[in-house]
Amino acid sequence: MTPRSREHAIDMTGGLAPNQVREVQETYIEKSRPVVIIGPMAAGKSYIGTHLARFYGYEFIDSDHLIVDKYGEVSQIFTDFGEDEFRRIEAEIIREVLTSPSRRNTIFSLGGGAPMTPETAELLREETVIYIKVDAETVAPRIIHGRARPLLQPNPIEKWSEIFEARRERFEELASYTLDARGGRSISDMAAEIQNFILRSRKGQV
Numbered sequence: 001m002t003p004r005s006r007e008h009a010i011d012m013t014g015g016l017a018p019n020q021v022r023e024v025q026e027t028y029i030e031k032s033r034p035v036v037i038i039g040p041m042a043a044g045k046s047y048i049g050t051h052l053a054r055f056y057g058y059e060f061i062d063s064d065h066l067i068v069d070k071y072g073e074v075s076q077i078f079t080d081f082g083e084d085e086f087r088r089i090e091a092e093i094i095r096e097v098l099t100s101p102s103r104r105n106t107i108f109s110l111g112g113g114a115p116m117t118p119e120t121a122e123l124l125r126e127e128t129v130i131y132i133k134v135d136a137e138t139v140a141p142r143i144i145h146g147r148a149r150p151l152l153q154p155n156p157i158e159k160w161s162e163i164f165e166a167r168r169e170r171f172e173e174l175a176s177y178t179l180d181a182r183g184g185r186s187i188s189d190m191a192a193e194i195q196n197f198i199l200r201s202r203k204g205q206v
């Protein structure tokens with residue numbers, strides 16, 4: 001195949017001057033920052049984030065997964081070092097991701113309590129943040145068994161509601177977009193709703 005001659009070359013700049021092209025590129029980079037998912041325990045942050053990334057071609061990362069890869073199981077960290085040390089590690093890992101230029105086209109799910117750390121909340125104020133809103137009824141079957149979430153012991157539903165009430169205002173205040181995930185919504189429906197918001201926000205329509 002022979003290359004196109006100069007006369008037939010397509011003008012990819014749309015007739016923009018070099019400084020205008022740079023401006024468009026900078027805007028694109030800015031708008032391709034990670035999209036962060038927050039919400040209470042068992043809301044489906046990791047579940048929705050994984051599928052959203054798979055359906056629409058994003059990279060997916062999760063703060064809990066990064067912590068487990070680096071330091072071992074979350075419940076073991078709580079047992080061995082306590083919650084304060086877990087929060088310190090968590091905030092450090094989140095800062096690394098949010099300040100890394102290689103994490104642009106990424107869906108980043110956070111652990112439920114991460115936005116309560118002031119340093120993390122400050123970082124999130126600059127980001128596109130999707131809040132997964134649920135209620136106790138929706139999460140009850142997901143938390144009633146299993147001991148993977150140390151903060152929910154020994155009465156998972158009661159503890160979940162108590163912790164959620166203490167965090168609700170922070171979630172609401174940080175949200176660029178709230179996804180209502182109460183009841184049994186299908187994953188494709190929820191992922192499409194978030195993707196729609198991301199596209200609109202990158203075009204500056206929200």
Ligand SMILES: Nc1ncnc2c1ncn2[C@@H]1O[C@H](COP(=O)(O)OP(=O)(O)OP(=O)(O)O)[C@@H](O)[C@H]1O
Nearest residue numbers: 040041042043044045046047048064111112142185
């Ligand atoms: N909309 C949904 N429909 C059916 N199952 C769901 C839905 N959302 C989440 N789940 C299931 O509920 C469980 C908890 O979801 P997930 O781990 O994604 O929660 P999370 O918000 O990431 O919680 P954490 O804060 O503890 O990390 C998982 O087993 C997941 O598959």
Ligand SMILES: O=C(O)C1=C[C@@H](O)[C@@H](O)[C@H](O)C1
Nearest residue numbers: 041064074111112113149150
């Ligand atoms: O809501 C929380 O405080 C937590 C949620 C999980 O994702 C883990 O990050 C950990 O169990 C703490």
Ligand SMILES: [Mg+2]
Nearest residue numbers: 045046064111
């Ligand atoms: Mg999770």
